[in-house]
Structure formats: C-alpha cells, structure tokens
Amino acid sequence: MQMSRLVSKSRGAIYWKNLGLVLLITCIPIAFIGVIIYYIGTDRIETEVNKAHQNQLNSSIQQMNDYLSNLEHSVVRLAFDRSMDETLKQLDFVQDFQVTNDIMKTFSLITESNSLINSVSLYLRGTNKIMGDEVGFQTIRTEDDLNLLNSLLDNERTIYWNYALKKINKPDSQNKAIIIKLPGGQMYGSFGMYIIYLDQKKLNTMVQKLVSGEGVAFLFNENGDDLTTSSSDEGTKDQQTLKDTLKNRINADNANENRFKFEWDHKSYNVSYGKISKLGSKWTVVTATPVSQIIAPVRSLSSLIVWISVLGLTLGLLLSWFASNKIYDPIQRLKSLFEGSRTGRSSDKDEVTYIEHQWKLQLQQQQELSIKLKQSTPMLRESFLLQFLQGHLYTHTESELVQKMKQFDWDIEQKKFAIMVAQLHGMTELGGKFSERDDQLVSFAASNIITELCSEKLNMVHVTNFQDLSIGVFLVLDPTHSKEEIAAMLNKLAHDYIVAVNNVLRLKVTIVTSKISDSIVEMPKILEQTRKALRFRDHHTSNQMLDMNQYLLPSTKQNQYPSELEREIVHTVSMGLEEEAAQLIKKFMLELQSNNNAELMVHQGMMKLLGSIHDAIVKHDVNLFTLYEGVHLYEQLMQLSEPDQIVEWFQYQLIRPFVRTLTIAYDANLKEMIDDLLVQMQKDVFHDVSLEMYADQFQISPSKLSKAFKQINGINFIDMMVRLRLEKCKELLVTTDLKINDIADQLHYQPSYLIRMFKKYESLTPRQYREKHT
Structure with missing residues (x-):
C-alpha cells in the first residue's frame, strides 16, 4: 500500500511516456483490427447479403415464372382441346346436361391447378349465354356486355391479355384476364372464347413476397401496364411515383445489368428486375428494397463489431494502465529511495534523468566516503588493536578477529x-x-x-x-x-x-x-x-x-631484606624528621639494589617499606584519605621505575604531608586552645554559637581554628556541636517531660531537623528513645 501511495503522489514524464507507448502498442492494433473488420467485414457481409438477396429474388422470379408457365400450359391445353370444336354451337346446355357438367368440371380443374386463376368462363357467339365455374350458367342481360364479349372475339390475336376487363353483370369491376379464342389457332371467325380471370390479390401477394418491409415490388408489361395493383392501405402516391420512376429508368437502361442502386427521397434502394415472356406478353418484375433494410443485419453485426472493438480498446486501456504501472513501479521505487534522502532535485519531471543525477551523486558520495574510510582505516585499526591488546575484546574468537582485521585491510590469517x-x-x-x-x-x-x-x-x-x-x-x-x-x-x-x-x-x-x-x-x-x-x-x-x-627461570640467589633499616626509617618518620627519613630511604634503596639487581625485586622491597610507613601513620590517628587527598599510594608507586624517582616520591609525596600534620598536632599551645574550646562548647550547648565567634574569642583565624580542631579531634566543629547537642537532647528526654518542640527550641534547632539528626545518629526517633529509657 505504501508503494501505491507513492505512485499516486507523483507521475513523471517517464510514466506518461511509458503509458503512451503502451497505449500505442496495445490500442492501435486493436483499433486497426477493429476498423479493418468493420469496413472489410461489413463490405463482405453486405456483398454476401446482397448476393443472398439477389439469389432469393431470382428464386422468387423463377417461382413466378413457374406459375405463369403453369398458367400458360393450362391455357394452351384449354385452347387446343379437341372436344371444344364447333359442335358447341348446337349444344343445348340445359338438355345436354352431361356435357355441360363435364365442361364445368374442366373449368374447376383448371382453376384448382393454378392459384393465380380466379375463374374460367366460356362464351359462344350468338347464344347470348356465358358459362363459368364462378357464375354458373348465365344469360347476358345488357347490350354493353354483349358488345364487350363480341369485341373480344373480334381481336386479331388468338390468345391475348386484357388488363381491365369487367365481369359480366358487374359493370364496376376490373380484372386481369386471358382471352382464348375458339377454335384454337384460328385468328378470324371464332365461334367462342374462354375468359380466364386472374386472382388479383394472389398475384399481388406473389409479387409482394419478393420484398419485405418498406420495399416495393411490381410487375408491368412492355406497354407499361401494371399487372399488379396496390391495396388501399399499401398503395400511396409516393410508391406509385417511385414505380413510375423505376419504369422509366428500366426502360431507358440498355445495359445488361439487371440490378442497380437508386436514390429516392433521401433513401438508397437496391433495385433488381427480371424479364418474363409468357402467353404472348413480356413482363418485367421489379423489386426495390431499401439498402438500409438489406444491410440491417450487417448494421447490427457491425455495431456488435464496434462494441467488441470498443470493449477491446477499453480493456487495452486498462491493461495499458496496469502494464504502465508495473513498468513504472521499479522506477518509482528507485525515485522514492532517492527522494527519501532529500539529496537531489525532486522537482525533475524526467525520472530517469533524476535517478541518473542521484546515482552520480551517490557514486560521488560513495567515492568520497571510500576515500575518507580509507584514510580513517589506519586510525580505526589502531584503535581496535589498542582495545584488543589491552584485553577489552576477550569475547572475540580467532575467526572473528581475523575477519575484523580484514575489514581494516590487514590479512592476518x-x-x-x-x-x-x-x-x-x-x-x-x-x-x-x-x-x-x-x-x-x-x-x-x-x-x-x-x-x-x-x-x-x-x-x-x-x-x-x-x-x-x-x-x-x-x-x-x-x-x-x-x-x-x-x-x-x-x-x-x-x-x-x-x-x-x-x-x-x-x-x-x-x-x-x-x-x-x-x-x-x-x-x-x-x-x-x-x-x-x-x-x-x-x-x-x-x-x-x-x-x-x-x-621465568627460578632465581638461585637468596634475597636479603634490610629489616633494621626499615625500622629505623619508620621511627624517623614517626618523629617527624623528614630529611633524615629521606637519607635513610635512599640508603634502603641502595641496599635493595645490592641484594638483587632486578627491578621487580627492588620494587617489591619498596612496596613493603610503603606498607610499614603506612601503618605508622595510621597509628597517629591521621585520616589518610584527607591527608593524601584520596590518592592511591600503592598505585602511584607502581608507576615509578627509576630509583631516584622512587626516593623523591617517598620524601615529597608520602613523608612531607604527614610531617606537616604531625607538627600541627604537637603544637602544645594550639592543643590547649582546642581543649579549652571544647569545654566552652559544652557550656554553650543551649546558646546560638559559631566558629567565627570562638575564633574572635581566642584571637585566631577561623580557617586555622577549623583545621586545628579537625586535626586534633578528628571531627570538624559543626559535627562536634551537633553531637554535644544530641547528648543534651538525650539527657532532657530521659530526665524531663519537655516536648521535642521545646527541646529543639532550647537547642536552637527546627523540630524536624532535630528529629532527623537524632534518628541518623541513634537509629531511633526522640519519642522511641524516651519510651525505651523511661
């Protein structure tokens, strides 16, 4: 977490460069592949969709052609039926019921054999009768219907189409019909005709199946007449205008291509058409499908490709960010190490330049430290050897010492x-x-x-x-x-x-x-x-x-110690004769040297002499610590090796301080003064006294009086006064009923101080002392 917090604190130029580079490496191929897939794949899919659409259209046109071929076969079979000859003129449809029934069955079979046929009717000239599977047997009632039928027989063509033929007794109807004159193959003098009415709805449905959605499909002949019609809810003015425009374009198109793209009303249409020649007429089947409708699956697939590309691009961005962080992480850790030391320019934007600068600075400092260490190594080695040789590193083993000396550039292995x-x-x-x-x-x-x-x-x-x-x-x-x-x-x-x-x-x-x-x-x-x-x-x-x-060899020579001379030196020191003692010590040194020349033996003899003098000084009740100011006499003597130095040390450092103290102690007048002072202090135990007051009384300086008092009594003035007052306090505690406060007031002490001093010297409080001795 710490590392992530460091990364989030600052982003330098290298991070953004790495991120941009990874993004280019990761995202550009993804985007490039996505674009290629989108355009090439879309184009390919569109081509395949158009191809499939064209194949479907061709299949539908072929299906329509099959329907018309079937219709044509039915018409031809009917036209050249041998049973339909001129004998029909004398046929009484009522009397010859069996013949009439057979004809009606034939009509029904023809109607059922082809879904495009709505009904079949037979008209014979001069009978004013018409017979069909839909109307049955009917008489023509109006002159207009009769004229219409006769005009159809007068047509030069044996088999032909009529695109607006009304049905008999239905003056408002308009139907597509096929006229077949009898006998078949005879252009003039026909005695009758078949009228095959087409089912307009089925024809429209069959043609409209060629397209779906907003597409337009229609069928027209060489004269531009439509074989199909639009229903009231489908046919619009715009569609009719589109059809007329497409007719003109197709009629004017001399190319062999049977499909083209057509722009209409801000829409692009994929137009396909085909030619059908049946029953003496030529039809053109036209389909116009919006390109957007054709490529709708392509568009959805393209959108899927785009979304997949966007998802891949987003994933690439995330992976690029993750990879950039991973790539940048070592650089950031190095940078954070240098930034922690605060030795460089942390404001550098280029981390590599910053790290390079810091690295050079570290190398420079390392070289400086190496030089300093190399310069200080001899001194460190000397210090280590000094401690080692003095025995301070006794815990180190042989291998540890060898390794330690290697660190100090000494290979002692x-x-x-x-x-x-x-x-x-x-x-x-x-x-x-x-x-x-x-x-x-x-x-x-x-x-x-x-x-x-x-x-x-x-x-x-x-x-x-x-x-x-x-x-x-x-x-x-x-x-x-x-x-x-x-x-x-x-x-x-x-x-x-x-x-x-x-x-x-x-x-x-x-x-x-x-x-x-x-x-x-x-x-x-x-x-x-x-x-x-x-x-x-x-x-x-x-x-x-x-x-x-x-x-180390044992000495065979017997040592002679000058004991008599030692006793004489001790007596002389005790008498306070400094010069005489110094002469005797020099003689003692020569005696030791003559007995054994080894410095060790001489030193041991002088140490024994020091002990004897030390005992003599102690017997005079002198405080040695105060006399020699805390100096260790034996240690000082051990540091001396020259005979003359040893003799001088005995005279000036050992004997002279003692002789001066002894001189003060033996001053009779001064000792008598100190004895009188001690008596006076016992009398003045209830008075507030001081050393200065007694110095004025005995006409002596306070410092000299204090020094003489301590030398003679072994205790200073203040401590002696405290002891005298404590003795008086004990006496009052036992002999009187005075309270401790009253006793302290008489002795010029604070009660608390008196109690503390009493307990210090007697290990009991005043109250405990009184209870013990009452």
Whole structure:
C-alpha cells in the first residue's frame, strides 16, 4: 500500500511516456483490427447479403415464372382441346346436361391447378349465354356486355391479355384476364372464347413476397401496364411515383445489368428486375428494397463489431494502465529511495534523468566516503588493536578477529605474532634536560622511532604508546620464516632501536621480546606478560635486551631484606624528621639494589617499606584519605621505575604531608586552645554559637581554628556541636517531660531537623528513645 501511495503522489514524464507507448502498442492494433473488420467485414457481409438477396429474388422470379408457365400450359391445353370444336354451337346446355357438367368440371380443374386463376368462363357467339365455374350458367342481360364479349372475339390475336376487363353483370369491376379464342389457332371467325380471370390479390401477394418491409415490388408489361395493383392501405402516391420512376429508368437502361442502386427521397434502394415472356406478353418484375433494410443485419453485426472493438480498446486501456504501472513501479521505487534522502532535485519531471543525477551523486558520495574510510582505516585499526591488546575484546574468537582485521585491510590469517615492549630510563641523569611534563613528548618520539624501524622490515606493525616512557609493539610475522630467523630479525630490530634512542634521545632502553605465537587470541595475555618482564631489568646495566623465557627461570640467589633499616626509617618518620627519613630511604634503596639487581625485586622491597610507613601513620590517628587527598599510594608507586624517582616520591609525596600534620598536632599551645574550646562548647550547648565567634574569642583565624580542631579531634566543629547537642537532647528526654518542640527550641534547632539528626545518629526517633529509657 505504501508503494501505491507513492505512485499516486507523483507521475513523471517517464510514466506518461511509458503509458503512451503502451497505449500505442496495445490500442492501435486493436483499433486497426477493429476498423479493418468493420469496413472489410461489413463490405463482405453486405456483398454476401446482397448476393443472398439477389439469389432469393431470382428464386422468387423463377417461382413466378413457374406459375405463369403453369398458367400458360393450362391455357394452351384449354385452347387446343379437341372436344371444344364447333359442335358447341348446337349444344343445348340445359338438355345436354352431361356435357355441360363435364365442361364445368374442366373449368374447376383448371382453376384448382393454378392459384393465380380466379375463374374460367366460356362464351359462344350468338347464344347470348356465358358459362363459368364462378357464375354458373348465365344469360347476358345488357347490350354493353354483349358488345364487350363480341369485341373480344373480334381481336386479331388468338390468345391475348386484357388488363381491365369487367365481369359480366358487374359493370364496376376490373380484372386481369386471358382471352382464348375458339377454335384454337384460328385468328378470324371464332365461334367462342374462354375468359380466364386472374386472382388479383394472389398475384399481388406473389409479387409482394419478393420484398419485405418498406420495399416495393411490381410487375408491368412492355406497354407499361401494371399487372399488379396496390391495396388501399399499401398503395400511396409516393410508391406509385417511385414505380413510375423505376419504369422509366428500366426502360431507358440498355445495359445488361439487371440490378442497380437508386436514390429516392433521401433513401438508397437496391433495385433488381427480371424479364418474363409468357402467353404472348413480356413482363418485367421489379423489386426495390431499401439498402438500409438489406444491410440491417450487417448494421447490427457491425455495431456488435464496434462494441467488441470498443470493449477491446477499453480493456487495452486498462491493461495499458496496469502494464504502465508495473513498468513504472521499479522506477518509482528507485525515485522514492532517492527522494527519501532529500539529496537531489525532486522537482525533475524526467525520472530517469533524476535517478541518473542521484546515482552520480551517490557514486560521488560513495567515492568520497571510500576515500575518507580509507584514510580513517589506519586510525580505526589502531584503535581496535589498542582495545584488543589491552584485553577489552576477550569475547572475540580467532575467526572473528581475523575477519575484523580484514575489514581494516590487514590479512592476518595463518600468520605468526610477537610482542616487543621497550622501557626508557635515565631521564634524571640528564641534568634537567627533560622535565616531568616531557614524559609524553619523549614517549611519542620513542614510538615514532620504533614505528619507522619496524615499517622498513614488516608490513603490519602496531605501536602502542603507554604514555609512561614505555612502548609496546605488536608484530605480524611471515609464517614461512623459521623461529630462528624470526628471533634473529627481532634481535636486530631491538638492537637498532636501542642505538637510535641512545643517539637521538640520550636515554637508556630496556627492551623485552615475547615468545612467538600462532594465535592472535593469546596476544593480550602475552603483552601483559611481556610488560611484567620489564621488572626484571638490572638497575646497574644501561641498555638491556631480555627474552621472555629468561625471567621465568627460578632465581638461585637468596634475597636479603634490610629489616633494621626499615625500622629505623619508620621511627624517623614517626618523629617527624623528614630529611633524615629521606637519607635513610635512599640508603634502603641502595641496599635493595645490592641484594638483587632486578627491578621487580627492588620494587617489591619498596612496596613493603610503603606498607610499614603506612601503618605508622595510621597509628597517629591521621585520616589518610584527607591527608593524601584520596590518592592511591600503592598505585602511584607502581608507576615509578627509576630509583631516584622512587626516593623523591617517598620524601615529597608520602613523608612531607604527614610531617606537616604531625607538627600541627604537637603544637602544645594550639592543643590547649582546642581543649579549652571544647569545654566552652559544652557550656554553650543551649546558646546560638559559631566558629567565627570562638575564633574572635581566642584571637585566631577561623580557617586555622577549623583545621586545628579537625586535626586534633578528628571531627570538624559543626559535627562536634551537633553531637554535644544530641547528648543534651538525650539527657532532657530521659530526665524531663519537655516536648521535642521545646527541646529543639532550647537547642536552637527546627523540630524536624532535630528529629532527623537524632534518628541518623541513634537509629531511633526522640519519642522511641524516651519510651525505651523511661
């Protein structure tokens, strides 16, 4: 969801370009295929529909031709019937009933054999009678009917059509009829005739079946007379005008084509026509069907194609949008990553340009960071090795240390390791050339010297400056060299270092080489052991090179400790004789050096002397923490290695502060003053007193009085006054019935403060104390 919210926030140029491209790729083929299907398919379907329509029309015309052929056969058979000869002139239709009946049956058969025939009638000249299957046997009543029938017989043609023949005794009727003169084939002197009346409705229906809907179909002869008529509800003036126009067009059309398109009243008609020659006449069958009606199925199918195309186009749009989002999603995620950092121009419209700019910026920053990291790697490695060698990373395994060092550009896998520790001496022998503050400067110079010497022979060297004129060197050695070769190389390195320090700094050097190890995990422990080995240096030797294995050998020489001299020093310190004590300590140092030259043994003897003096000071009831301002005496002594420094430390840092305190304590007049002050404080326990008031009374400064009071009594003035008042409070609680508020008021305390102080010293409230001692 987060990704979708990011996408919906901003759309850049690439998104719209991708969307447009996908739309073109997806929608144009769909639209192109839809158009092709619409036009080509529609045209093809229209052609096929027109073809089917024409085939249907041809089939209908053929059917009509069959009807007319059947009619023609019936007419011809009737015209040349041998039984219909001149004997009919003498026939008495009433008397010769059987003959009349046979004729009537013949008429019925003819009518039933062809649906276009409505009725058949027989007229014989001079009989004034007419007989038919519809009217039966009738007498002609009017002169007009008789003249009409005779005029039909006088026609030159043996068989012909009459398109407006009225029926006998029906003066208002007009019928299509076929006249057949008897005997058949005789043009003149016919004695009678057959009249075949056509069924106009069936003829109209048969022709109208050629079209449907708004189409027009009609049949006309070579003279332009219509064989079909329009019913009152169908025939309109517009249709008749359309028929007349089509007649003129067909009559004027000399082409062989029997179909054409015709525009009429803003409509397009597909017109087809065919010729029929039957019964001595030529007819033309015409159908005019609106093109819209013909292609109505095509139109619906075309609409379906259009809708399918629109649906496909819509689906293509949705798929294009979906595909564009999927294509754009990785670009958007990259852009959002860069926008989150706020390091670039987030207003860029072209995401690729923006990402490219950000990528270049990231590469530039990466290069800068890489340079900085490369520059800081040595410092990080030095810091890591310093912590490791001091034992702070004891939880790391061998593999973890190897991997960590690889990160600091040191490949120590399958290497050998060694430690060298150097201690500088002799600063006091240079006659004030170096002060105490120059220790760090000298140590720095010495570390630079050994760094330069080691870098010439080894690639991986770490130098630790302990800031106390001692230096540690961590060496990573080539495992292909033997131990003898490595030992020789380390000895050569130590010798060169001693020579360099002697020449440059004019100092003495004690250097210790550790054992060679295959495991880096052991190096902190080896460093500690190597530093301890410095204690085995000989004070009478200027420069020394020691091996770790040498100082571990048991000493065969028996140590002699100057106990008598120790007791004399302690007595002198107790007497407050600073100079005499300093001379005896120097003599004590020389005695230790003469018994055992190892610095470790000398240092242990001085530590024992410190303990004896410490016990003597404690016996004088002196607060050591206050006297030496919280300094750890044994730790300070452990940091010293030069004999002269140790002697000076005993005199100025240990004995002198104690002697000054002892001098104050033994001032008789001052002690008597403090005793008088203590008596006065006991008397003034119910008064509001202060240290300044008593200082004025005894003519002494408040600070000197406060210091003397604390040195002699071991407690300051305020605490002593509190104790005296608490003692008086306990006395009043037991001997009187005074309330705690009254007692606090007499002692010049707030009740709450008095209760709190009472509980602090007695672990009981005043009330509990009274109840306990009552």
